[in-house]
Amino acid sequence: MIARMEIGGLLAARRWRRILAALFQILLVVGVFLFITLPLAWLVISSIASPADLLSIPPRWIPWPPDFSNYSHLLFGGEIEGTTLTTVTLRAFRFSLRNSMIVASGVTALCLLFGVLAGYAFARLQMPLGDRLLYLFLLVQMVPVIVLLIPMFLVMSRFGLLDRLEIVILLLTAFHLPFVIWILRSYFLSIPVDLEEAALVDGATRLQMLRHVILPLAVPGLFAAGVYTFMQTWNAFMIPLIFTSSETKRTVTVAIAMFIGRHYTEYGLISAAGVLASLPPALLAIFFQRYLLAGLTAGAVKG
Template sequence: MGLRRRRIVRSIIIGVFSVLLAFLLLAPPAWLFISSIADLKDLLRIPLRWIPENPSFSRYAGILFGQGPESEFRKIMANSLYVATFVTVICVALGVLAAYAFSRLRFPGKDRVLFILLFSYMLPPIAVIIPLYQMFSNLKMLDTKEALILVYSAILVPFVIWMMRTYFDTIPRDLEDAAKIDGCTHLQTLFRVILPLSLPGIVATLLFAFLMSWEEFFIALILTSTPQAKTIPVAIAEFSGRHSIDFGMMATGGVLASLPPVFIALFFQKYIIGGLLSGAVKG
């Protein structure tokens, strides 16, 4: 009887903490959505009103279908999608090839190069932003999406190499030996054997690269100045002015900015979980 009671108490405690954790995780996005459809007077009211009196989707309509100043946000969303997509493709393409080389090939200084790559990824953006600004200014590439693609790719390729190298290390070498016996070269082995087995890890890495380039703020703030190249984080920050803050538009922009990563995560959920679990255990 005592054992059964302990199990019941444990189940109740786990349930309570699960509900509390779910509330803590879901409350911020729920409030973000409520703020996007509430009047400004509801957002500034004391005590706070959790359910708006007159909910309205006019901000979403203005951004998605309007022709006023809010319509610039559509162009900025397209900029973010363009930059994040190209950065992801470049980083995964280069990172997978380099990670396979670091995982399987032997060459002098391999470990040193890996640590140099890790060090370059750990550099804070503020330490390199002035040289980057001067370089792109001399190249007449300020306020362009291509400048952001180059910088983000240079920053994220080391991250992709480290993640994919760890994943490749979990794949048995016997599979490659069998492929080489059949006459495959290193590249043929990579594309015909390793990549199909590494699909979960590639998808997980792809999502991380996409999210990092999608949400980056500081570099985009310095290198862009017009809607032709600005990205979503910069646009959302500009809803806060010197004398006023448009909380509703900031929340609306935040909701719209969160939709693509959420959809990607839901669509590739199986591969993401498999990639994280497989890459975390070496054997």
């Protein structure tokens, strides 16, 4: 009788301990969650707070009702009375979003195109120097970008090529290409070669085979390389900062830096601009998390 009660007590104690452990775990996870989201939340709150809420001391943490006028102003609005913001500034910001989109998609497309060709050649066709050349590419890519920027800036300014999006695209493509070749080559290597042989025996040319046999199989690798490149390019700062000068050529990262420099007191608007600038990479990260992680852990080598 006593023994049975003891066992019952023991089981109850064990269950309690399990529940406590689970609660503790959830508490810890909430801690991690808050570490990540609290700073982000403040930016979002700043962007949707009404001016009265934003400028209250101490701050009103949950602005109510939310005020989305900052976003509509940034995207569609004109001059705002009583502020330093002019129609020109707002237009420049819209331009910068467009420019970033052009640059990031352009670089991603070029990197994938050249990366597929070179990656396949390095994976399957014996190249002179072969892997050694590839390692050299990667080593060069480890060099901090500013080393390359001084001579490129001198050359481009001598030929009058500054302030052109095409040049920004070319520079960023060259900078990310070695890594893309590397990812795609490893991906091609993981595809069984028998399929290619079959296609070759059937009389397909290399390029036909690449298009119809290899590429469909390499879609995850293309995604990993593409998403990673798009994100890195969208976030690029130093190259667009140095190689563009007019307001209509800036990318959004540069536009934000300039915006803060000039209109820092427009807290709501700059916060909204920051949120808008983060949306493309954030959405990519959420939708293509799996691919991104693959690219990211491989890309950690690059630093």
